Amino acid sequence: MVDMTTEEPRWLSDEEQQMWRASLGVLNLLPVFLERDLQQKHGLTLHDYEILVRLSEAPERRIRMTELAGLSHQSKSRLSHQMTRMENAGLVVRESCDSDRRGQWAVLTEAGWDRLVKAAPDHVESVRRHYVDLLTDEQKRVLGAAFETVMLHLHADGGTAACPSLSGISASAKKTTGASAAAAKDA
Amino acid sequence: MVDMTTEEPRWLSDEEQQMWRASLGVLNLLPVFLERDLQQKHGLTLHDYEILVRLSEAPERRIRMTELAGLSHQSKSRLSHQMTRMENAGLVVRESCDSDRRGQWAVLTEAGWDRLVKAAPDHVESVRRHYVDLLTDEQKRVLGAAFETVMLHLHADGGTAACPSLSGISASAKKTTGASAAAAKDA
DNA sequence: GGATATTTATTGAATGTTCAACAGAACGCG
DNA sequence: CGCGTTCTGTTGAACATTCAATAAATATCC
Numbered sequence: 001m002v003d004m005t006t007e008e009p010r011w012l013s014d015e016e017q018q019m020w021r022a023s024l025g026v027l028n029l030l031p032v033f034l035e036r037d038l039q040q041k042h043g044l045t046l047h048d049y050e051i052l053v054r055l056s057e058a059p060e061r062r063i064r065m066t067e068l069a070g071l072s073h074q075s076k077s078r079l080s081h082q083m084t085r086m087e088n089a090g091l092v093v094r095e096s097c098d099s100d101r102r103g104q105w106a107v108l109t110e111a112g113w114d115r116l117v118k119a120a121p122d123h124v125e126s127v128r129r130h131y132v133d134l135l136t137d138e139q140k141r142v143l144g145a146a147f148e149t150v151m152l153h154l155h156a157d158g159g160t161a162a163c164p165s166l167s168g169i170s171a172s173a174k175k176t177t178g179a180s181a182a183a184a185k186d187a
Numbered sequence: 188m189v190d191m192t193t194e195e196p197r198w199l200s201d202e203e204q205q206m207w208r209a210s211l212g213v214l215n216l217l218p219v220f221l222e223r224d225l226q227q228k229h230g231l232t233l234h235d236y237e238i239l240v241r242l243s244e245a246p247e248r249r250i251r252m253t254e255l256a257g258l259s260h261q262s263k264s265r266l267s268h269q270m271t272r273m274e275n276a277g278l279v280v281r282e283s284c285d286s287d288r289r290g291q292w293a294v295l296t297e298a299g300w301d302r303l304v305k306a307a308p309d310h311v312e313s314v315r316r317h318y319v320d321l322l323t324d325e326q327k328r329v330l331g332a333a334f335e336t337v338m339l340h341l342h343a344d345g346g347t348a349a350c351p352s353l354s355g356i357s358a359s360a361k362k363t364t365g366a367s368a369a370a371a372k373d374a
Numbered sequence: 375g376g377a378t379a380t381t382t383a384t385t386g387a388a389t390g391t392t393c394a395a396c397a398g399a400a401c402g403c404g
Numbered sequence: 405c406g407c408g409t410t411c412t413g414t415t416g417a418a419c420a421t422t423c424a425a426t427a428a429a430t431a432t433c434c
Contacts, residue, residue, distance in 0.1 A: 009308035016319055019331035023318070025338045027214055028260045033341060047420095065383060073215045078421060080384055085420090102382040102429045121196035131210070132203055134340055139333040144206035146326040151212045153321055154220060234390095252413060265391060267414055272390090289399045289412040 030130060037126040042119040047072070047082060049123065052091065052116040055108040062107040064097065091115060217317060224313040229306040234259070234269060236310065239278065239303040242295035249294040251284065278302060 012020060035046045044052075050072050055061050063071070069079040083106060086092045091112035097103030108116075135143065199207060222233045231239075237259050242248050250258070256266040270293060273279045278299035284290030295303075322330065 009311055010315065011311060012314070012319065015331060016327060019327050019334070020314060020319060022331060022334035022338050025260070026334050026341070027218065029341045030337070031214065032260075033344065066381085073212070073219075075422075076383065077385085077423075081420075084384095097382095100382080100430075102427095104383065124196055124198060127199070127207060128197065130341065130344070131337060132199065132207060134337050135333055139329055140203060140206050142326055142329040143333060144202060144209060146322055146330060147206070147209035147213050150217070150318060150321050151209050154213070154216045154317065157220065157317070232390095253411085262392070263413065264393075264415085268391075271414095284412095287400075287412080291413065 033130050034123070034126055038119065038123055041122050042115070044115070044119055047074075048086060048091065049116075049119065051082065051086065051106075052108065052112055052119075055092065055106060056113060056116055060107075061113070062095070062105040065104050065106055068106050086112075220317050221310070221313055225306065225310055228309050229302070231302070231306055234261075235273060235278065236303075236306065238269065238273065238293075239295065239299055239306075242279065242293060243300060243303055247294075248300070249282070249292040252291050252293055255293050273299075 031046060038044050038046060038049060051068070054068060054071050055063060065079060065083070066076060069076045072079070074082070083092060083094065087094065090109060093107050093109055095105040095107050097105055132140070218233060225231050225233060225236060238255070241255060241258050242250060252266060252270070253263060256263045259266070261269070270279060270281065274281060277296060280294050280296055282292040282294050284292055319327070
């Protein structure tokens with residue numbers, strides 16, 4: 001008897017299992033720790049921080065809302081709410097766009113920049129302590145390659161998916177290969 | 188002049204930078220994709236799924252609230268709210284504990300078990316498609332070791348930290364090395 | 375040019391999460 | 405025992421995120 005419906009699932013092997021559970025653990029916990037540090041010393045969310053970094057790297061420290069949403073993997077709605085909060089906190093401002101009157105620029109303020117410059121060193125230290133410095137050089141190398149692959153795959157699938165506006169990211173991503181740490185380098 | 192305050196931060200190297208950004212990307216996107224799949228076919232959250240798995244692996248399919256919170260890296264408050272939702276959905280029930288009259292058991296229902304059994308094969312497939320199958324054997328091996336290290340470190344730091352009740356986890360974790368996939372194997 | 379579709383960004387309500395306060399039970403110790 | 409402390413779990417309010425609906429500007433197409 002041939003059955004078409006109940007193909008045996010390809011369960012994970014024990015090693016894959018272990019690997020996957022460890023990944024899940026890191027996935028869940030790492031952000032918690034990073035945010036705790038960031039919050040305690042600098043009163044910033046990880047989301048806040050990411051926005052600040054992206055803006056700080058952009059020409060004229062400004063990015064259009066939709067692109068920023070894509071860069072930071074958020075929905076436009078969420079970004080909009082978040083910008084409202086950050087605007088209230090004086091970290092950013094909105095400016096309307098000349099060339100497209102629907103558009104808004106998200107612009108980093110001086111205060112926002114200062115805040116980032118102060119926070120960056122501690123944040124890098126935190127990232128090192130909880131993650132980067134725990135890895136051997138080989139692990140860093142392999143991991144970098146592996147996650148690059150996964151990222152590409154997710155982005156490729158992303159067109160179909162829930163994540164809004166992932167198109168047009170690769171272009172600007174290339175320009176901003178400099179990084180969360182590098183942000184404050186030239187302060 | 189000696190200055191004690193402004194030690195030069197240890198910025199990430201370019202390779203570390205790339206590695207870290209890729210990690211962040213995966214960290215952000217992977218859960219989104221997994222949840223999308225799980226939600227579409229089975230109407231379950233990743234959080235729901237994790238709870239179901241943990242319970243399914245436990246003796247008598249029941250775990251005390253606090254321990255379950257620790258196992259699934261949530262606060263007790265969050266778990267409490269979540270249990271309320273899952274209880275309304277008929278996936279779990281609460282039962283009060285005989286030996287400790289403060290305590291509550293989180294218990295998997297038949298319906299919850301069935302739901303998990305149906306969802307598990309698709310979820311494994313999803314995990315493979317978006318993650319595991321994208322990696323070479325070497326990458327899996329290195330990654331497993333690397334994240335195991337990071338996890339240990341985070342747990343060690345956890346005593347101090349925001350994450351509640353991480354103590355006593357290692358004990359029960361050893362027993363449940365069987366996994367999210369294995370859960371439904373003996374259905 | 376003008377109707378239609380698409381893109382940009384925001385809004386408010388529904389949902390989920392965090393945070394601080396709480397109540398009850400167990401523990402520890404003089 | 406009696407007192408304070410710790411532990412378990414829940415609650416409601418504050419906060420964040422998602423989702424669907426909207427308005428306004430631009431693109432597209434005939």
